[in-house]
Every structure is written in structure tokens, then in C-alpha cells.
Amino acid sequence: MRYLPKSDSERREMLAACGVESAEDLFAHLPEAVRLKRPLDLPDGVSEYEIVDYFRRQGDRNANGYASFLGAGVYAHYRPVLVDTVVSRGEFLTSYTPYQAEISQGTLTTIFEFQTMICQLTGMDVANASMYDGSTALAEAALMAARLTSKGGLLVARTVHPEYQEVLQTYAKNQGMPITEFGYDPGTGAADLDDLERKLNSLDAAVILQSPNFFGVVEDVNRAAELAHRRAALLVMGFTEAVSLGILQPPAEADILAGELQSFAISPSYGGPYAGIIATRDRFVRQMPGRLVGETTDTHGNRAFCLTLATREQHIRREKATSNICTNQALIALMATVFMSVYGKQGLRELAEQNLAKAHYLAGKLTPRFSGPFFNEFVVSTNGRNPEEINRALLERKIIGGLPLGRFYPELSGAMLLCATEMSRREDMDALAAIF
Amino acid sequence: MYPENYRYTKEHEWVLVEGDAGTVGITDHAQHELGDIVYVDFKYGRDTLKAGQQVEQGKSIGSVESVKAVSDIYSPVSGEIVGINQSLADTPEKLNADPHGEAWLFKIRLSNPGEIASLLSAADYEAYIGAEK
Numbered sequence: 001m002r003y004l005p006k007s008d009s010e011r012r013e014m015l016a017a018c019g020v021e022s023a024e025d026l027f028a029h030l031p032e033a034v035r036l037k038r039p040l041d042l043p044d045g046v047s048e049y050e051i052v053d054y055f056r057r058q059g060d061r062n063a064n065g066y067a068s069f070l071g072a073g074v075y076a077h078y079r080p081v082l083v084d085t086v087v088s089r090g091e092f093l094t095s096y097t098p099y100q101a102e103i104s105q106g107t108l109t110t111i112f113e114f115q116t117m118i119c120q121l122t123g124m125d126v127a128n129a130s131m132y133d134g135s136t137a138l139a140e141a142a143l144m145a146a147r148l149t150s151k152g153g154l155l156v157a158r159t160v161h162p163e164y165q166e167v168l169q170t171y172a173k174n175q176g177m178p179i180t181e182f183g184y185d186p187g188t189g190a191a192d193l194d195d196l197e198r199k200l201n202s203l204d205a206a207v208i209l210q211s212p213n214f215f216g217v218v219e220d221v222n223r224a225a226e227l228a229h230r231r232a233a234l235l236v237m238g239f240t241e242a243v244s245l246g247i248l249q250p251p252a253e254a255d256i257l258a259g260e261l262q263s264f265a266i267s268p269s270y271g272g273p274y275a276g277i278i279a280t281r282d283r284f285v286r287q288m289p290g291r292l293v294g295e296t297t298d299t300h301g302n303r304a305f306c307l308t309l310a311t312r313e314q315h316i317r318r319e320k321a322t323s324n325i326c327t328n329q330a331l332i333a334l335m336a337t338v339f340m341s342v343y344g345k346q347g348l349r350e351l352a353e354q355n356l357a358k359a360h361y362l363a364g365k366l367t368p369r370f371s372g373p374f375f376n377e378f379v380v381s382t383n384g385r386n387p388e389e390i391n392r393a394l395l396e397r398k399i400i401g402g403l404p405l406g407r408f409y410p411e412l413s414g415a416m417l418l419c420a421t422e423m424s425r426r427e428d429m430d431a432l433a434a435i436f
Numbered sequence: 437m438y439p440e441n442y443r444y445t446k447e448h449e450w451v452l453v454e455g456d457a458g459t460v461g462i463t464d465h466a467q468h469e470l471g472d473i474v475y476v477d478f479k480y481g482r483d484t485l486k487a488g489q490q491v492e493q494g495k496s497i498g499s500v501e502s503v504k505a506v507s508d509i510y511s512p513v514s515g516e517i518v519g520i521n522q523s524l525a526d527t528p529e530k531l532n533a534d535p536h537g538e539a540w541l542f543k544i545r546l547s548n549p550g551e552i553a554s555l556l557s558a559a560d561y562e563a564y565i566g567a568e569k
Contacts, residue, residue, distance in 0.1 A: 150482045311501040
């Protein structure tokens, strides 16, 4: 961004050109009642050194050097150095896609690569250029299912990330889309598909399931899809831990996949920005929200990229558009693109295997609450102890513990959700287990 | 250019009426304004338009999409849908090549032939699009 300094004389010149006495006069048309009649509560200017020092001190308050076993939707994975090297290039970092998007062949090329790799990873036919995050992607997938089926009801598993469920509620509330929850098996921690079968009726548009689910348990997506299809509903599968796609079989029967790519070299950053994704079957593409980049040839016959199927979008179809999203998370999705390129198919599989192995090592030292198969997250019983107390004791040893589940599931108030990744060291896992 | 025996709407549809049977399409002017047509979507309300559906004059029965534009199609008359040109699903470009002939959109049994009086003649339509330009 350009820095444009201005001197007092330049200020006076500009005010004179506007025909006003002071900068305050520029706001004279605003009603008195809404005007702030005092200077902003900001300190006077400080030196550059003081500013740098201030932020360094703030930075020192971060939990640098702590081991983390906190997952629950945001994961501590290694970010390859190459990611920032690529995304901090000016061509990507400072550019905004022009409204004639095809001018930016470089940007479109990276988005096309992104879409292609997401399809390879998920086994789906088509993926969009990315969504804001996993939760909004899941809600958009629900709306998409409603358009495709001309129905409105949603059957949502209680094992879907509770905050994703809240976003779903927000989206569905004023769309005439009633939400029905179905429960989970208290033994396995997987969604109770018998409960789903009982509650599902022919007015429902979609069954919404997350796998691995919020408890880390891998769901039987194909069976849920079969139940959904029997009632002419679609199966929407959400995910929060993208690394699991490196080892788990893509759910062949799911109709729409909607998830979060934070695990792919997107730093946690206190909750965002992240990048979501929707991937689906070719036959559903006209109801898919979001930008889509396609491959074409230019007038000279060279390979080129363009925005395609844009008539789904708001700038053309107005109130009948598939969504009010008319952008994507280009820079953040690029982080995921570089991540996928760095690891490759084999590397991602090895990464997933490490996650699996470490989480199972840690779980072996604790008392897992559920018996269902899990990837890198699992629920443990605290054996009568207060989970917050355990976390406080862990913090003293520079270990960030898991998520106490009582906040979202009152019946699990004596349980904690733990996560181990490739970053988890054996000594930290052993130390954590010793505190329990 | 614009057949004398067709009737036209200001939304750029044409209808050929024979007895109580109507054939509906979009005009050459409409295809020209849209550019390369890539998709035709038949929808009445939230549902896919099917034969047997009763439609009202002036109601949207779907849309035509070109590469960078989309336009609703309105039924020029009321009646019962008796046929839809399914071949447009695979060859929407026919709408650019032969909008007044092979690329008709749907056939309808008119429930109120009196509505025809409210439509434009070929000469009126040509004058209308001339003024629109």
C-alpha cells in the first residue's frame, strides 16, 4: 500500500479546493446526534522504535514454545517454509483480482491448480475456487442441497462441529429450512444412524455429517448416504481436519463435500482467515456456489484459464444467484495449494500416518471415552477430575491441553477432546499422560 | 426476419398459435443480445418444468444463459405445458442458429386464446426493438 504523507500547507490547499475551512467541516452534513464531539482517544505519535518494541512485547505474550494438544476444528500442523515464500510474492500478496479476471492468468492458474488438487484429494468431479471457511462452506452446501432437491429439511448430526451447527442455524433460520438433530452412539462416539433413519422423512433436503466428526471418530458416510438417497435427500459431508483426507478413503457416496483447509499450512491466527471448500459431482455444478476457474484456449490456441459458469453468481443472476458469495479466499487458498504441492500424494499420506500413529500412541496412555475408529483426535475421560484443572496443570508445564467438552455437550462435562499431530513430541505426550 | 404468423412479447418471446396449440421460443433479437447461449433451464417456481404443468401468462418458466448473461423466459400465454424441447439440453447453441425454428422452447395448450390480442405483431415487435436500440 502506498504511503502518502501530507504537509500542513498541502492540507490547507486541499481544504481550500473543497471550499471548507477544516477537515471537521467535511462531516458537517452528519446529524449532530451521531457525531463524536471529542478527539479520538488515541495517544500522540510515538517513535518507530517504541512501536517495534511494543509489538515485540505483545508477541512475547504468545505461547511460544508451548506444545499444543488442542484441535477441535483448528489444528497445529507444520507450515513448510516454501508456503510463505510463495504467498509473500508481490504478484500474489498485493494483487486484487481485477473485474476482468482473465487479465490475471497467474492468479487463475493457481486457482485452477487448487481446484484440481482438491478434486484429486476428495475423489469429487468439481471443486470451487474456495469459500470463506469450513463452517460457511457447510452452510452453503446445505442451501445447495435444498436447491437441488426443491426441499428444505436438514438432518444434522450432533457430532458435527457445534460452531458449524450454529452457522447452519443462522443460514437456515430465515430460509424455511427446519433443522432436526440426530444423536450419537454413547459407546462408539459415531453418529447414530438408526436415529437418523427414524427421523429422516421425504421432505428433507440433506443429511449433514462430519467425518472425522467433532469427537475425532470416523463416520460411516456411505451408509448415511444410502439412507439419505432412499428419501431422495442428499448427503453433505463436512470435515474440519483436511489432513485426514491423506489416509481416509474419500466417501464415494457423498453428494457434496464441504470442509475447512486450515490444516493445509494456514496458521491458526486466532480463528482466521481460513479457506473453506465445496466439492461435488458434475451433475450438481450449476447449483454450486462460488467462483469456478476453467481451462480454455485463447485466440492463438494457447492454454489459458477463465472464470466459468459465472451465470450462477450474484453479479449476473442477482437475487436468483446460488449464493451471495462473489469472491474466494485466493491468497489463503494459495497457501493450501503450495502445501499440497510440497507434500504431494505420497507425502500427504505419510503426514496423515504420522498423525494417526502419534494420536494412537497418546490415546494408549489415557482412557478413551469412545470406541469408534479415530484419526488424530479423540475424547478422553478425566476420571472424575475437572478438565479445566488438568489444563491449568498442563499449562504450568508449557503444554496446551485439550478442549473440555462440557461447554458444548453437557453430558460430556467430565471429558476432554485431545489432538496429536506430526508436531507432537513423545516427551510432551508422556508429560501430558502423567498429569492425567 | 420476424415471421408474420408469429406473435411477440416485449420480453422477446414469440408464440406460434395453431388452434389451441402454441409453440414458444425466444426471438432472434434476444439470442443476438445474449450472445453465445450455453444453457437452458426449465423451472416453474422451485420445480423443474414438466409436461402437464399449468402456467400463467407472464410467469417465468425458466431461463436462458449465455457465457456472461442470464435471462428469464416468460410464458407469452396461459395454458398447459404439453412438450419441452429437450434437445436444447445438449445443443443450446441451436438457440443462436435457429431461434425461430428448430430451437423452439416449449409447446403449450392455450387455456385463454383471448390473450393473443395482448401480444405484438411482427411489425409492432420490429418497431419495438428498433426503438429499444
